[in-house]
Amino acid sequence: MALxxxxxxxxxxxxxxxxxxxxxxxLGLTLIIEFITxxxxxxxxxxxxxNLVPCFQPNPKKRISQHHGHHFDYTTFGTTSKITPxxxxxxxxxxxxxxxKDKGGxxxxxxxxxxxxxxxxxxxxxxxxxFGEALYSLSFGSGVCMAFKKAGKEEARRIRMPKRSLGVVxxxxxxxxxxxxxxxxxxxxxxxxxxxxxxxxxxxxxEEEEKPFEIMLPxxxxxxxxxxxxxxxxxxxxxxxxxxxxxxxxxxxxRYSVTMRSVRRTEDIGCDxxxxxxxxxxxxxxQEEARKRAELDENM
Ligand SMILES: O=C(O)CCC(=O)C(=O)O
Ligand SMILES: [Fe+2]
Numbered sequence: 001m002a003l004x005x006x007x008x009x010x011x012x013x014x015x016x017x018x019x020x021x022x023x024x025x026x027l028g029l030t031l032i033i034e035f036i037t038x039x040x041x042x043x044x045x046x047x048x049x050x051n052l053v054p055c056f057q058p059n060p061k062k063r064i065s066q067h068h069g070h071h072f073d074y075t076t077f078g079t080t081s082k083i084t085p086x087x088x089x090x091x092x093x094x095x096x097x098x099x100x101k102d103k104g105g106x107x108x109x110x111x112x113x114x115x116x117x118x119x120x121x122x123x124x125x126x127x128x129x130x131f132g133e134a135l136y137s138l139s140f141g142s143g144v145c146m147a148f149k150k151a152g153k154e155e156a157r158r159i160r161m162p163k164r165s166l167g168v169v170x171x172x173x174x175x176x177x178x179x180x181x182x183x184x185x186x187x188x189x190x191x192x193x194x195x196x197x198x199x200x201x202x203x204x205x206x207e208e209e210e211k212p213f214e215i216m217l218p219x220x221x222x223x224x225x226x227x228x229x230x231x232x233x234x235x236x237x238x239x240x241x242x243x244x245x246x247x248x249x250x251x252x253x254x255r256y257s258v259t260m261r262s263v264r265r266t267e268d269i270g271c272d273x274x275x276x277x278x279x280x281x282x283x284x285x286x287q288e289e290a291r292k293r294a295e296l297d298e299n300m
Contacts, residue, residue, distance in 0.1 A: 006147075007211040027148070028227025031215065035222035036093050041140045047089035048112055048256060063115045070109040070263045077280075078130035079109055079263050086110060090258060097136065097260075103226055104132015104262035111259045115144065115237065117252040123149060123212075123236035125159070128271040129281035132262035135225040137217070142253035145214040145243040146223070148233045152209035155234060156277035216245050219255075232275035 012022035012031070020033040036044075051066050058064050065072075068086045070079040086094070090110055099106050109131070115121075126135055137146075149155075212234075217223055225235065242249050264270075271281035 005211060007213050009213040009215050024229070027229040027233070028225065029148075029215075029229040030098075030224040030226075031217065032098075032222040032224075033218060034220050035096070035138065036140065036220050038220070040089075040093050041220050043089040043092070044112075044140050044258070045256065047087055048114060051087075058116075060116050061119055063113050063119050063121065065111055065113045068110040068112070069107075072109060072111050076130070077127040097222070098224060100134050100226065103134040104264070107134075107136060107260035107262050109261045109263050113257050113259070114141075115255045115257070117254060118239060118241045120237035120239035123147065123234035125151060125155070125231070125234055125278050126261065128231060128273055128279045129269050129284075130264055132264055133226050133230055134262070135230055136258075136260035137223040137225075138258040138260070139217040139221050139223070139255060140219055140258075141256040143216055143218040143221070143243075143245075144237055144252060144255045145216050145245070146235055146237055147212045147214045148229060148235050149212035150210040150228075150233050151275065151278040153277075154209070159278050159280070160283060214243075216243065228275075231271075231273040232278065234278075 010024055010027070012024055014022060022031045022033070023029065048066065052058075052064075067082075068084055068090060071082040071084070073080045090112075094106075097106070113121075215223075229235070241252055243252060244250070269281075271279050273279055276282040
C-alpha cells in the first residue's frame with residue numbers, strides 16, 4: 001500500500017496504570033504489548049516447526065497455516081467438522097486471554113500462520129455469522145503492520161460477488177501455501193490456495209470512501225478486534241518487504257500469528273451487527289428474499 005493511500009493511524013488511548021495496553025475504544029480495538037513471554041514465543045515457533053508436514057516444501061512467498069481446535073474451512077469461511085486438540089504451546093498462555101462472555105466467550109478455533117517476508121493477507125472481514133464477536137490475533141517471531149479500512153460501498157459490492165463469499169467456493173488468490181499435518185482432505189480441498197474468508201482484493205479497489213490506516217503489531221502482542229473493527233472494517237496485511245514504524249523503514253522478517261475465534265453454536269448462528277453491507281448473514285437473508293420474490297413473480 002503506497003504511503004499516500006494511507007491515513008495516519010488514530011491515536012490510541014492509554015491508561016497509565018496499564019501502559020502495555022493500547023486501545024481504540026471507538027473501533028473496539030485493543031493491543032496488549034508483550035502478551036506472551038520470549039520463552040512462550042520460542043515454544044510457539046518450535047511447536048509450529050515441529051508440526052510441519054515432513055518434506056513439505058513451502059513456497060517461500062506464501063503463508064503457511066496450521067489449525068487446532070475447530071478447523072477453519074476455506075470453502076465456507078466457517079469451520080469443518082474436524083476438531084483436534086489444542087497443543088500445549090498454545091494452551092499454556094490461553095488462561096491469560098481477555099475473554100468477553102457476551103462476545104463469543106473463549107476461543108475454540110485456532111489458526112497458526114507463518115508469513116514469510118513479503119507475504120500478507122488480503123483485506124477481509126471474518127465471517128460474521130460463523131464466529132463470535134471477539135477476534136484475536138497474537139503476533140510472534142516478528143511484528144508487522146496491519147491495515148484497517150472502514151468497509152464502504154466497494155466492499156459491500158465485492159462481498160456480493162459470486163464465488164467470493166457467503167459459503168461458496170472462493171477463487172485462488174495465490175497467497176497462502178496450505179499445509180496441515182492433521183488433514184490430507186483439507187490440503188486437497190485447499191489445493192487451489194483459497195483465500196481466507198470474505199476476501200476483498202485490493203487490485204480493483206478504486207473508490208476509497210475512507211482511506212485505510214495501519215497499526216504496528218509488535219512480536220508477542222495480542223490484538224483483540226470487537227465492534228466496528230470486527231464487523232465494519234476490513235483488516236489485512238499488505239504483501240511487501242518493509243513497514244514504516246515511527247517514521248523509519250523497517251525490513252520485515254518472518255512473522256507468525258495465532259488467529260483465535262469462537263465458533264458460534266448452531267442456535268447462535270446469525271448476526272445483528274450494525275454493518276449489514278458486509279454482513280454475510282444479512283446478505284444471505286437478502287438473497288433468500290430476492291429468490292422468493294423472483295419465484296413468486298414467475299408463478300404469477
Ligand atoms: O495474521 C494475522 O494477524 C491475521 C490473520 C487473519 O486476519 C485471519 O486469519 O483472518
Ligand atoms: Fe481475519
